[in-house]
Amino acid sequence: MKLGFREGVLHDETRPDWDAVGPRPIRWSLWYPAAEGSLETEIPGRSWFRRVAVARDAPLQPMAKPYPLVLLSHGTGGSAAGLEWLASRLVNRGFIALGVNHHGNTSGEPYRAEGFACLWERAPDLSLMLDRREDWQGDLAGHIDTDSVFAAGFSAGAYTVMLLLGAVAQFSQFEQSRLKPGGRRGPREFPDLADHIPSLLRTSTAFRDSWSRMSQSYRDDRIRAALVCAPGRSVRGFSEDSLKAIDGPALILVGDADNTAPVEECSKWLHARLDRSLLRILPGGLGHYVFLPEGTALGLSFAEHLFTDPAGIERSDVHEEIAKLSGGFFHGTDIPVDI
Secondary structure, eight states, rough: OOEEEEEEEEEEEEEEEETTTSSSEEEEEEEEEOOOOOOOOOSSOOOOOOOOEEEEEEOOOOOSEEEEEEEEEOOOOGGGGGGGGHHHHHHHOOEEEEEEEEETSSSSSSHHHHHHHHHHHHHHHHHHHTTOOOOOOGGTTTSSEEEEEEEEEHHHHHHHHHHHOOOBBBBOOGGGGGTTOOOOOOOOTTTTTHHHHHHHHHOHHEEEHHHHTTSOOOTTEEEEEEESSSOOGGGGGHHHHHHHHHOOOOOEEEEEEEEOOOOOIIIIIHHHTTEEEEEEEEEESSGGGGGSSSSSHHHHHHHHHHHHHTTOOOOHHHHHHHHHHHHHOOOOTTOOOOO
């Protein structure tokens, strides 16, 4: 099947950008089945990730019924391109996939402490894509089943899709009152994040307004089910009552040797508080970053730890297994679960 690809940017007029000089930008990427005969070409530019050839702006391969849609949310500091490996495989399984770059928390633009601290701002990015679907669907309108929408996220993206299912944040792990002596003060990409929060609360109206929205509900009833990949410690900030009230199914996937988001502390904790979740622990000494694409020589030279797996493990094989599990889950197939 040919892989179609389109991209663009929307602006959320209801929320400001972090400089408070304009509306919040939401850059999106769309992967879909392209019509037979479409020409696939390599995406130009240097990248840390191995990219697949795509048929840019090609017409859709029509199907007898509309395609179900999967919304994608990248990990902290990442980008929609970081989930292209999943998007392309979901397209081969009969889905259309739509990912966004989360403003201030994406490698697609300069990092901002605000974007890393206010993770709850990510969920409305995806809801906006559904609200404004006429602005990006174009000739795909009528071919996407907007009554059959799913969500998938990795790490901070897992936090995002849990918000869409109905999880409500009680606190941020980087609030001053939550910090422990000698403990983590931020993620790998922004290690001093906690030190920025007090000054931002004093000086930034955009940040204060966002911080006040922390404990709002961002549930979107259009989301039927969620793929939750390697959820991080941020999920421990969710209200347990809100987790118990979630009625949408979730498939939690995590590597058995994830030291960034430890299985017991994160995935098992979350699974135990959800009534309709499946937990699959992927074996083989797999770490957190197995959910990233395979690396190029450039990526390996700058961040070898992101692209190195245990001996004998082929990341592409793991990606195939993840796509098989998630595709079956979204299609309603039973999935074996390791607890």
